[in-house]
Amino acid sequence: RERTFVMVKPDAFARGLVGTVISRLEDRGLKLVGMKVEVLDEETAHEHYAEHTDKPFFDDLVDFITSGPVVPMVWEGEDATRQVRQMIGATDPLEADAGTIRGDYALDLGRNVVHAADHEDEGANEREISIHFDDDDLVSYEGHDETWLYE
Ligand code: GTP
Ligand code: MG
Numbered sequence: 001r002e003r004t005f006v007m008v009k010p011d012a013f014a015r016g017l018v019g020t021v022i023s024r025l026e027d028r029g030l031k032l033v034g035m036k037v038e039v040l041d042e043e044t045a046h047e048h049y050a051e052h053t054d055k056p057f058f059d060d061l062v063d064f065i066t067s068g069p070v071v072p073m074v075w076e077g078e079d080a081t082r083q084v085r086q087m088i089g090a091t092d093p094l095e096a097d098a099g100t101i102r103g104d105y106a107l108d109l110g111r112n113v114v115h116a117a118d119h120e121d122e123g124a125n126e127r128e129i130s131i132h133f134d135d136d137d138l139v140s141y142e143g144h145d146e147t148w149l150y151e
Pocket of ligand 1: 111
């Protein structure tokens, strides 16, 4: 099944929302296969947000994402990338539906709780997972509930 990269951002970490984000993804049925706590250095942040290098908000984005602990994670499941993007909601919390993570826990575009790999960007998962994890940081196991999650 598909693996997707998700990261709790420093705002959510500071607000004690790490468990909430994890619970939401767990409750959906997605399977956690990798996770750590770290403070990103500038080089890693640049790599992570490489697609936004030329945007006017890039420097603020890098300052923010390196400003405190983050929780990079890898989640696995059927169509995991699209499932997670749907659960996270629109980039701007004002546009995010209630019931999505950003729609329920964020107010500001620049403090939107969680990052997830873009489903429209073909290589995003592979690239982002490899920025934050080594192969042997990720586990493989059979979820006890998979018979009931999938047809
Ligand atoms: P991520 O999962 O964080 O990548 O969000 P996204 O994929 O929904 O949005 P995108 O990749 O387009 O932008 C990355 C991050 O940059 C967003 O999560 C916002 O925090 C921030 N951002 C995006 N657009 C703007 C903007 O116009 N102004 C500012 N200040 N920040 C922005
Ligand atoms: Mg993005």
